[in-house]
Amino acid sequence: EAGVAQSPRYKIIEKRQSVAFWCNPISGHATLYWYQQILGQGPKLLIQFQNNGVVDDSQLPKDRFSAERLKGVDSTLKIQPAKLEDSAVYLCASSRGGGGGFEQFFGPGTRLTVL
């Protein structure tokens, strides 16, 4: 089966600009996750979708970050406006279900640099 797809792979923007990332999960996977991985740290969950509903967005900085998963398939993560501290790799993952028993499959990530 095809893996999780993400685009773009790299993005460089200046602070206060906007940016959007796209994710296409594995076909049939109901649960989609966005993680932020800052250099030297482990991935941190930003938001979890079950189909097109939000299950957990407790660590999403909602004043500048937004995400949607229309139709329960693809997802977009947006940052507006970006800050220097948003420089990180943004990982998308998907799984068949939302519990810990389901393996999460990760995409290649989008490396964001904010200047």
Add this chain to the structure above:
Amino acid sequence: AQRVTQPEKLLSVFKGAPVELKCNYSYSGSPELFWYVQYSRQRLQLLLRHISRESIKGFTADLNKGETSFHLKKPFAQEEDSAMYYCALSRTGTASKLTFGTGTRLQVTL
């Protein structure tokens, strides 16, 4: 709150030597523990989970609830084991999320 601690940023061992990557966690309930691995230029992928109790690529990990640890072990390191290893914790339930440690880079040298 869930927390995962990996005390070593870098672990360097010789080929054929035993490997132990440390992971400690804090969680008040009954956790599920995982090890994820990221090889150079590859995606983050699941290596093993404690509920499976299986050995993957020669690696094993035992959940020790008394010491709140989930150390990853391999008796004889191979060059291809060189990678970044992340320990992760999830609580049971449909809304569970993975909490990752900061990772340990394993470097296997000749």
